[in-house]
Amino acid sequence: MVMISFNNVCKIYSGKKVFYDTSINIKKGDFIFLTGESGSGKTTFLRLISALEKPDKGDILVDDLSITKLNNNEISDYRKSVGIIMQDNYFVEDRTVNYNISLPLLVSHRKEINRKIRAVLDLVNLNNQGNKIIQSLSAGERQRVAIARAIIHRPNIILADEPTGNLDQNLSKSIINMLIKLSQYGATVVVATHEFNLVRELQQKIINISNEKIISE
């Protein structure tokens, strides 16, 4: 079953064609490495799926819903089913890890917040760190809090932009393995990365972007 589909998408930034007439399908439950050189358009690809950018031409369907035609509130509701890990992650710096992680649940008024926080902290190896203030965390810990925040509400789609940028090799691998496991539970996961070692080692599907085109492997 197709989860994300680009139909003849064009995205042009002041003359620079990042995508031109691009079409691609991503199946439900897929784990995908999005690779490509710096500046090739990985972030743009993820921002298009997050509806943070609109394509100049073409259509993007997510779960048969055309996300290019949504209004503001509909986009917000759509994003409630997407977990987004950005290249630069922002937090409410003067609040605790628990508070920051619970935000997606608070926004959609979900239940059993404390139990879910404990479970997700366990998953990203941050047990008993929940009451720390974000400012006091190391770069790697912040990255893991960002991942926890993106998956706590069990999104159907997880989009991660260089999620292992600030982590050491072992932790990177365990985080990616965790995302792979989430995809086995049914989430569609797209991870943009330029760490080719990791990509080669983990043997997953790859989408490579180069010269306005998408080359699937």
Add this chain to the structure above:
Amino acid sequence: MKKLFQNRLSLEALMSYMKHHKECFQYNAKLLFKNPMKLFLIIIPISIAISLVLVSYILIKNINNNLIDYEHEKIILFLKKDIPNNYVDDIKKNISKKNNIISIDFYTEEESLNLYSKINSRDNVVNNLSFNPLPKTIIIKRKVIDYDYDYDYENNDLNIFLENNAYIDSYSSNIIFLKKTIYIKNILYKFLIFALIFLILILINVINNYIKIEVTSNKNKILIYRIIGARNSYIRREYMYFPIVLNFLCFLIGFILAQFITRYFSNSIGDFLYSYEIQYSFLNISFVEAVLMVFFIIIIGVTTCKIVINRFLDEDF
């Protein structure tokens, strides 16, 4: 809200919704007192503007309330003792043909005395009189039109008639007094409108600036909310309580301020009226009027807030 009830109708969800409102309220209340300079710069001008509106409104209300019996010009004719009865009717008929006459009432000597004692509440003096000093009287009520301020109330057909009638001993009118009160009321109405515009401009300006600063300094936080799928209304809520808390506080200060100013002016108005032998009683704004006023400024505040935030959210995210 609609979605909340459609999808997740549970007590816990409702509690979470209410809790967010509570947190936003507390956050905004704290924010106001965190920075005394901000407090001074924001609260003082709004409070002053509110008190100006209140002062002019209360004074207008008091003048109107104390002068309920003085909407019309009252002309009192004292007739000569030897006037024949058919002449009285003749005078009444003549007067009723003039412009703007509302009523003409004839009083005999006794009725005049009764009326005098009733109006001035001087029963004991009147009862102890050995003779009646008052003549036969006619009281005419004539319409005074506010915008007719320049109308010559001393030199018109009615006055000329009264002047030249041989059976009219003397007559007096309260028109000068009425002209003075109309003049004061007009000034107060203009002042009220000016104060209202001043208040609205200050409110819009202060809240606009404040929200812009708040939102820009919280850009990252808003970006997070955007990414986790918060609607505009959810993001807005954090800033919406500011104008509510602020305006409520400013109203309280403005009200207290207005009380002092009003008492001062009210005393001079009281003195002025007293010189025309009018008893003056002070009337404050009612609870309903206060609530309406608070409602009015909160609506302006909240609307400004909403427009500014929406524009910001649409432009930058």
